[in-house]
Amino acid sequence: MSLRYHIRELRAEDLTEVTALEADCFSMPWKYKDFEEILTNKNRIYLAAVSDSPNDAGRTVIGGCVLTDITGEGDISNVAVHVDYRGQHIATALLQELIRIGSTKRSIHTFILEVRSRNTAAIGLYEKLGFCPAGVRPNFYEKPKDDAVIMRLTVDNTKLPHQERYGD
Ligand SMILES: CC(C)(COP(=O)(O)OP(=O)(O)OC[C@H]1O[C@@H](n2cnc3c(N)ncnc32)[C@H](O)[C@@H]1OP(=O)(O)O)[C@@H](O)C(=O)NCCC(=O)NCCS
Numbered sequence: 001m002s003l004r005y006h007i008r009e010l011r012a013e014d015l016t017e018v019t020a021l022e023a024d025c026f027s028m029p030w031k032y033k034d035f036e037e038i039l040t041n042k043n044r045i046y047l048a049a050v051s052d053s054p055n056d057a058g059r060t061v062i063g064g065c066v067l068t069d070i071t072g073e074g075d076i077s078n079v080a081v082h083v084d085y086r087g088q089h090i091a092t093a094l095l096q097e098l099i100r101i102g103s104t105k106r107s108i109h110t111f112i113l114e115v116r117s118r119n120t121a122a123i124g125l126y127e128k129l130g131f132c133p134a135g136v137r138p139n140f141y142e143k144p145k146d147d148a149v150i151m152r153l154t155v156d157n158t159k160l161p162h163q164e165r166y167g168d
Pocket residue numbers: 025026078079080081082085086087088089090091092093114115116119120121122124125126128
């Protein structure tokens with residue numbers, strides 16, 4: 001049976017699950033208060049992938065990502081999919097929707113992100129979405145130490161899909 005989920009903006013009731021997802025996925029995770037701040041920050045959007053059928057542990061938030069509008073440039077961060085749900089194009093759907101919202105609702109045309117140089121899965125994801133390498137920040141990351149690859153995408157509004165995507 002195929003996984004059913006939808007993508008929507010962060011709500012207060014998601015904060016505990018989003019914080020747990022972050023802790024599962026990153027060695028230096030954002031904390032509860034960092035996500036809570038997004039609820040009132042006009043320059044940030046968090047998109048959550050929410051399963052339509054909770055698992056045995058009651059989990060509904062299975063993925064998420066953040067867009068920060070930095071004076072017209074879109075900084076993408078905290079891209080995460082729960083380990084049990086990877087490889088089903090959930091990150092792809094989240095990022096496509098984040099880019100669509102950023103571009104159509106905030107007139108952002110350039111999106112940037114940083115990724116660990118050894119994170120081949122994430123680099124493959126970003127390349128598939130059209131991001132290109134735009135520089136390296138040596139020793140940017142700790143735990144473990146790693147370089148950051150900066151990746152950039154410039155979007156053409158005329159080529160964006162007009163409808164939101166829900167599930168695969
Ligand atoms: C990176 C991550 C978000 C990918 O999520 P996902 O939902 O599994 O990704 P998708 O299914 O949308 O993958 C899209 C493409 O990315 C690439 N990719 C994803 N996982 C991969 C892997 N393990 N190995 C190689 N390529 C991979 C593939 O090109 C894939 O396309 P394909 O399935 O058609 O081959 C997920 O592995 C994750 O949460 N990792 C931990 C947190 C993290 O590293 N975040 C990125 C921080 S910059």
